Amino acid sequence: MDELLLLLGLLIAHVLGDFFMHPKSWIDDRLVHHHRSTKLRWHALVHSLLTWVVLFSWDWAFGWGPTFWQPIWLALLVGISHYLIDLAKSFCAPYARYFLLDQCLHLIVLIAVTMQLSPHLPWLALLWSWLWDPVHLVIVLAYLLIMRPSSVLIALLLRKWAININEGSLPNAGHAIGVLERTLILTFVIMGQFSGVGFLIAAKSVFRFGDLTRQKDRRLTEYVMLGTLLSVTISLFLGLTALKISRTLSGMSGA
Incomplete structure (x- = not known):
């Protein structure tokens, strides 16, 4: 259950960063300049910071991290992956299927981060057996x-x-x-x-x-x-x- 709470915290951070802390001017800048967009870098940094806050809070409350640096490099991993996914999306037409694919890729990254912190996820096994x-x-x-x-x-x-x-x-x-x-x-x-x-x-x-x-x-x-x-x-x-x-x-x- 603790791992599920961690994933929910990461999802809340993602929604905040992708929809509430993502001005339209940043989106327009990304669509025009692509990899040269400074706003895209800022957007990835925002996600890294929000992810770090969740991971650090989790480490403080539950003490799962073997090292102090684990929340930092995992947060950087989320930010880098977000940068690459959104960069690829900037070359796509504004269709719903690309938006859904973009969000699914972000979700996969967040699940991977959660699995990295807790290799044994009983709720994930239950979900898998439920699907099959x-x-x-x-x-x-x-x-x-x-x-x-x-x-x-x-x-x-x-x-x-x-x-x-x-x-x-x-x-x-x-x-x-x-x-x-x-x-x-x-x-x-x-x-x-x-x-x-x-x-x-x-x-x-x-x-x-x-x-x-x-x-x-x-x-x-x-x-x-x-x-x-x-x-x-x-x-x-x-x-x-x-x-x-x-x-x-x-x-x-x-x-």
């Missing part, structure tokens, strides 16, 4: 299927009706809305909160079909209704299937 449980893998598979594969299937099923449909909406907005909608429905089904599914569909109907009625385009209305019903049907099918398989596997393991 067949019940949880079924749920992970359901979430993966509900995203890209379901979008491809719906697009193929609606292909013959999509001709001459020009809604004039944001690019890829329909795809993003559909993925979020299916993810929420799957989550509600797995949690057994079917009332949440009804509330989500009702809320979408109020906002979506009100606009369609004002447009007085029957083809577009029918196309959107088909897409929504397909999305809901696939989500409910995958959710109920995952729920059934999970309960069966849980019963087999408990027997």
Whole structure:
């Protein structure tokens, strides 16, 4: 549990350094000057200092460090890794996938630092065994299927009706809305909160079909209704299937 508290402290220091102590002018300077950016060096230094505060406090409270210098070189390691990761990110387009990759790499570094300080992490072993449980893998598979594969299937099923449909909406907005909608429905089904599914569909109907009625385009209305019903049907099918398989596997393991 002490190691988990250490990791949480490092995560808090990371969030403070990356979001609360990272002015936009520093980000702009990094994007323009890359490795020549002095602001990027300052940003890495801030992370080193925040990490050192957490590590030194931990050493003072729990006395895990074999030497006085261990918090210093580990803090420098975090700062250097942060510099290199953010430098690579400065060459990437401002897309969400690069932001998530950036944060995942920082998280890996912080976990590695925690493991360096405590090679025996029972909570990490528990997390690993939890992830490799067949019940949880079924749920992970359901979430993966509900995203890209379901979008491809719906697009193929609606292909013959999509001709001459020009809604004039944001690019890829329909795809993003559909993925979020299916993810929420799957989550509600797995949690057994079917009332949440009804509330989500009702809320979408109020906002979506009100606009369609004002447009007085029957083809577009029918196309959107088909897409929504397909999305809901696939989500409910995958959710109920995952729920059934999970309960069966849980019963087999408990027997």
